Amino acid sequence: MKLRKVTAASAAVLALALSATACGGDSKDDASSSSSGGGGGTIKVGIKFDQPGLGLKEPNGSFAGFDVDVATYVAKQLGYEPNQIEFVETKSADRENALARGDVKFIAATYSINDERKKKVDFAGPYLLAHQDLLVKSDSDIKEGTDLNGKNLCSVTGSTSAQNVKNDIAPKANLKEYGGYSECIAALQSGVVDAVTTDDSILAGFASQSQYKGKFKLAGLKLSNENYGIGVKKGDTATVDKINAALEKMVSDGSWQKAVDKNLGPADYKNEPAPKIGNIVK
Template sequence: MKLRKVTAAAAAALVLSLTATACGGDDGDSEDTGSGSGGGDKIKVGIKYDQPGLGLKEPDGSFSGFDVDVATYVAKELGYDADQIEWVETKSADRENALARGDVKMIAATYSITDERKEKVDFAGPYLLAHQDLLVKTDSDITEATDLNSKKLCSVTGSTSAQNVSDKFAPKAQLKEYGTYSECIAGLQSGAVDAVTTDDSILAGFAAQDQYEGQFKLAGLKLSNENYGIGVKKGDTETVDKINKALEKMVSDGAWDTAVKDNFGPANYQNEPAPKIGDIVQ
């Protein structure tokens, strides 16, 4: 009888132990998806896969770009080594949903901070101030947006960049929409279009690629202000604070400047100084 009582007690203890372990397992799974406070097995970070100089998946499966460098630095400050980062392709149209679903812990993907987006997600940063600009051939005589009248201007389908130029500066510009910026750049190279427009950081990333060395130049226009921030799930103020501290450290120790030169240097990108946290340029 005593044996059965002891066994029953042991069984009860085992159930309690398994229950506690299961609860702990939930926490561990949370850290695996990057929703923990750092130090978990993995952190999932949303980036672009198709933007040279910012977020690019290389043929060997590795990742490169300024956004990648920034996110890697931030993740390290949150307690994750580079090999603990799981990079997740996050397309522009799905960024808010990816954060809301918990698919990623944070997004660093040329993610401009806007009032509309702040209703759905929280932002750390900004960590880069970009501007809408034009990319043209090195020998092009296009120096102002007004020079685009009667010229062929390319941007990607769904982008407002080309329309912004047409509405405000060059109403007679011939707008060409391609599926990707890579197609726009190929069109510029072949002469099918006269200029490509989007954020100067994105254009500089393409121009810095080895296959385009010396072929293109940025016009150096500032047609809009794009404050890139790191998006996190709405209400996660703790993570926002930690990321902001990491960004401040990245600037102060020189790693930010190094990342800019490494990713945009060959394009002679005249970047703005590192912005102050919370300083949104309208």
């Protein structure tokens, strides 16, 4: 009788062990899984939530914009369907930290590639060449960068755009930094600032919104070249290679141009041709 009890207990332990092994075989890392999709895994992707035409969280909770379309295409090539993507808001000042902490697998958020950032993260791409510009009121007399001396200039905390102007163009500009571009646009509308500076793609997205049509204009200045890349955790070269392959496919099959036309075309944005992978325009 004692022997039969031990045998039953052993069988129960074995059954539990086999069950645990089976469950473990199906589990996936939320940030790094690369199945062919539909297996229950998810991928966390960093985007902006407040940039019309690029990365915008809609009132109904959906997401829209060029960066969103690029991120969705790339995730698909990595093995994830749209419903397996969890978009995470990554503001400019927190992008490097979000990657270092592993909060997201990659970031597609108007993330300009530069030497300082490359010390902290790796980049795939670039996938868009934008240019720094100024957004001003439609009746503004600001026509060039030096006109900003003595004027109030707004940009976002952590962005390189405002510092470019302060260092190289208008050292006497009064810089105001806010947490998001929507705050800068509100300040421009109310007259608190005289100009907002960032990439022309971002500014065009705001200027094309229905509530702002006719109120703002782009100054038309190419103050810098902004090579948008997809940020990846430092050292994750395998993911960089996969994303680069996805971006090349997106261009070759026409999906890239369709995404540009859909998201930035309404603002009459004149985009540069799709950049070559690894080709950084200084």
